[in-house]
Amino acid sequence: DAGVIQSPRHEVTEMGQEVTLRCKPISGHDYLFWYRQTMMRGLELLIYFNNNVPIDDSGMPEDRFSAKMPNASFSTLKIQPSEPRDSAVYFCASSSFATRGVTGELFFGEGSRLTVL
């Protein structure tokens, strides 16, 4: 299994530009999570999906952030327009629900490190 795949691994952009982060979850996982990690705020849950449907987006900072999951194998997190305070590492994670002994642990991608100048 290839694990959770995120792209790009690094992105440097200028304030005001649109940023799109991509995630491919592990095949068969029905939950997908977007987290943001910074030194100041630690690991924050932005949004999560179950069976491609957004369940809880209360962690999305503001309207500049949006996330979609058009199918079971792909999700995007978009920031438009980007600001310097959005600089962080954005992690995507997937899991399957706890059934038949599967404990629903999260499998994280390598993260996308975003720098907004």
Place this chain on the structure above:
Amino acid sequence: AQSVSQHNHHVILSEAASLELGCNYSYGGTVNLFWYVQYPGQHLQLLLKYFSGDPLVKGIKGFEAEFIKSKFSFNLRKPSVQWSDTAEYFCAVKTNAGKSTFGDGTTLTVKP
């Protein structure tokens, strides 16, 4: 809503010292409990998990954790740390709703 509290923000130990990191959660229902580790510059990886059964669970690299339901705690322990254990450690709680809530993390620095 559930919450997770990790008591230590930064722990500094010498090699061979014993480690215990505290984790308390608040949630009245059934939970799955996890410890994740993040080595410098890497993503989070599962260290160990509690689902049901024996409340003392053993994970990778000699780590273990004990679930004490009455105290809502899931403390992480290791009898003798190594320099390579330097990392950030996150406690997490997952409920039947599917959402995982993480603590703020504890940075462990092990001095050689």
